Amino acid sequence: MxxxxxxxxxxxxxxxxxxxxxxxxxxxxxxxxxxxxxxxxxxxxxxxxxxxxxxxxxxxxxxxxxxxxxxxxxxxxxxxxxxEGGSEKAIVSYWGVAPPKISKEDGSPWRWNCFRPWETYKADTSIDIKKHHMPVTFMDKFAFWTVQALKYPTYLFFQRRHMCHAMLLETVAAVPGMVGGMLLHCKSLRRFEHSGGWIKALLEEAENERMHLMTFIEVAKPQWYERALVFAVQGVFFNTYFLAYLASPKLAHRITGYLEEEAVNSYTEFLRDLDKGDFENIPAPAIAIDYWRLPQESTLRDVVEVIRADEAHHRDLNHFASDIQCQGHELKEYPAPLGYH
Known part of the structure; x- marks a missing residue:
């Protein structure tokens, strides 16, 4: 039969x-x-x-x-x-539901599956990019010098190869928000209590960092040794940060705050080299134009500028989270700032 x-x-x-x-x-x-x-x-x-x-x-x-x-x-x-090889076209969906057809405001079809039109926004580039949290306590100094010790090997390895540096930076920067959101999620379940919106804020931060990476890989393709480096660095950093967050969330958020400060500095140097002509200012990728609602004529410089603004927002968010806990309060007592609009 x-x-x-x-x-x-x-x-x-x-x-x-x-x-x-x-x-x-x-x-x-x-x-x-x-x-x-x-x-x-x-x-x-x-x-x-x-x-x-x-x-x-x-x-x-x-x-x-x-x-x-x-x-x-x-x-x-x-x-x-x-x-058996019929002509029916399979739907790539967890629930077997056909994805709805989404259009832009001008009626053209929406081409991205990694984010939707209602998740896009205009970055606030007026944020203070020179802001720095002065390390005062022992914990602050430990976090600051830990980040300083970690940044020099990457600078020696990448030097002025900003695109490769940015890709490695984003694969690491997307880890803290995911780890923090996951652990706060588990804590909320254990205690049968709300989180004050911090779970969503941290997961949103991780997703935003991932979109930075999705943008850069449209411009440059990493080499095999750079991919291997990402595997090694992310593997070590994820587990280390996971243990650090379990031991002291305020220390973990402070470390992330200083990491974001260094990210802002790195993108500032990237912009300087673009302005000097040391790096070609190519047209902005289509994914960046749609995600940050940029004009169609935008360039790579515009993309780097909005990404730097995102990093500055992450910097302030994590320093704020650490300050709350340094004062003896829990995150849930202070509503989290949601969204980057």
């Missing part, structure tokens, strides 16, 4: 008239197509006994338009047909 014939026979048995079954088919807008609830008869050594059948959800990844007008009995066979 062929595979398709076996599948069709199985579907007929499941959907026999001994009972009725509910089948859900998800659509782009969450509407459900359902048939009736039923029971299925099952033979035993005593005789025929009816057992209630659990509701079955159709996890088919076929386009919803292809199954919209089909009856429940046809779902299994049509899914088998697509498995």
């Amino acid at each position: 062929s595979r398709s014939a076996a599948t069709r026979m199985t579907s007929r048995l499941l959907l026999s008239h001994h009972g009725r079954q509910r089948v859900f088919s998800t659509t782009p807008f969450g509407n459900a197509m359902s048939s009736e609830v039923s029971h299925v008869s099952r033979p035993t050594s005593i005789g025929w006994v009816r057992f209630p059948m659990l509701e079955v959800r159709n996890w088919s990844t076929m386009a919803s338009g292809a199954v919209k007008d089909e009856k429940p009995g046809q779902l299994a066979s049509s899914a088998a047909g697509s498995e």
Whole structure:
């Protein structure tokens, strides 16, 4: 018996008239197509006994338009047909739901899956980029000199290769927000309490740093040894920062604050070399234009400038988080500043 014939026979048995079954088919807008609830008869050594059948959800990844007008009995066979090389186009979605068609304000199609139009914003480039938190306490000095010790090897390795330096910097800078948000999430679950918005703020910071990296890889492709360096540095930094946050969140946030200060300094040097002509000021990548709502004629300099502003916001956020805890308060007692609009 062929595979398709076996599948069709199985579907007929499941959907026999001994009972009725509910089948859900998800659509782009969450509407459900359902048939009736039923029971299925099952033979035993005593005789025929009816057992209630659990509701079955159709996890088919076929386009919803292809199954919209089909009856429940046809779902299994049509899914088998697509498995055997049918013309149905699979949907890349966790829930098997066709992604909605999104357009820009001008009506053109939205081309990015890593972020949506409502997640874009205009960066506040008026923020003070020279702001520096003076280390006063022992903890502050330890955090400051730790960051200073870490920055010199990277400067010696990359020198004036700003693009490669920026890519490594962003793969590391996206770690603290994710680690902090994850641990605060677990703490909120353990204590059955709210977080004051800090979980979302830190995860938003991590996502913003990741978008910096997604922008830079549109401009430059890292070499194999640079990828290997990212593996090593990120592996060590993630675990070290995880342990540091468990031991002292205020120390971890202070370290991140000083890391962001160095990021601001690095991008300032990048802008100087762009202005001097040492680095080609190419047109801005399309992903950066859409993410930061930049004019179509924007250049790489404009992109670096808005990224530097983001880093300055991260700097202030993490120093603020550390200051709160240095005063003996918990983060949840102070609402987190959300968003970069």
